[in-house]
Amino acid sequence: MKRKFIYNIEPSDENKTIKTFLVGGGRISLTCLKKIKFADDGILLNGNRVFVTAKLTSGDKLEINIADDAESTVIPVNGDLNILYEDEDILAIDKPPYMPVHPSKGHPEDSLANIVMAYYEKSGVNSPFRCVTRLDKNTSGVVIIAKNSVSHDSLRKQLIAGTVIKKYHALVHGITDESGTVNAPIIRPDEATIKRVISENGAHAITHYKTLHTQNDLSFIEVTPETGRTHQIRLHMSHIGHPLCGDFLYGTENDGFKRQMLHASQITFIHPTSKTIVTIKSKNDRWLYE
Known part of the structure; x- marks a missing residue:
């Protein structure tokens, strides 16, 4: 499955190269750019395949298509998910206590990752489990999962920069x-x-x-x-x-x-593609009293 991103070029981006616009603007990573530039439909400018050195003009339509071919070793296991928010790029879960985020030797099939992978299978999402904000097994609350490599890169950069609240x-x-x-x-x-x-x-x-x-x-x-x-x-x-x-x-x-x-209880970040500020709140503080 491919994730399509479309950018309508504004006057402020006039004369920038595609590479500068995408990588310099923090939209995708350099590694991702190197991967998609060789695909037939990886980078399209006004419907035509172009080099990353091509310059942009106000009013242009830039389209990039990213195939997520990363493989997952997590065993899908059916279970309940308390979904707080979901779109093409992000999945936010209210994790209960006593549930590990990732599988381990002692918890090979009862982690959040196992349940999310089963949910992905049912939903037609082709992506490995990419947890952005992990929690200890006994800590409950909001967990953010990236559904593709672009959103994962963006959110990880925000975490490193300290802009995620x-x-x-x-x-x-x-x-x-x-x-x-x-x-x-x-x-x-x-x-x-x-x-x-x-x-x-x-x-x-x-x-x-x-x-x-x-x-x-x-x-x-x-x-x-x-x-x-x-x-x-x-x-x-x-x-x-x-x-x-x-x-x-x-x-x-x-x-x-x-x-x-x-x-x-709450997390605030900049959405990887829309660039809007997103705040996601837990609905289950009651877990602290159980």
Whole structure:
């Protein structure tokens, strides 16, 4: 299956080469351009095949067709998906807790990827599983999946640039300040463990939070990570004395909660093709109370 992209050239793009317009404008990657330029219908300008060095004129119609021939090794398994949003480029899922995003040795057929691949088969989508915003198995909430290589490249670049805004809800021990910021570098000290620690030699990491509600020495907070380090929210909240409830790795082993009480509640990004700002919100914060 091919994904078609059509661009109507504006005066601001007059005299740009096709390569500059597509790659320099962040519309597709250089790797993708190298692949499609050899296809018969890979790049068409006003219906004609052209070189990537061809210059654009205002009013031109540029069409690119990208075949997604990447293969998937994920086993399709039927299951329920709580779909928050879907179009030709993006699939947004409300992931329940206790479900891993990717298959593993211990979870070969019960991951989100397995269910999405079965959904793709039924929907006629020819794409491997490309998760953009992955969550820990026990963390619930919004997961963004790219349905083609172009949208995947675009969203990954936004993540690296730090322009994707992610918000989480969490239940933590203790009474937190009204709001606060944790600025503490994170490092993985040993490849044999998944646990991270705070270290001056670690990667830059910043987390903002504000308190929404407090009760019985517990705080319900909204968290906005400025960076995206592994276990960042869990480690940062533990670092300031407010570990997540149910977090056996960074908190207390037996606090009465079955899993870390963390939920990806909202994500905002620029749509890969329409370039509009998209905000997707979870509808299942109730999982924090189950």
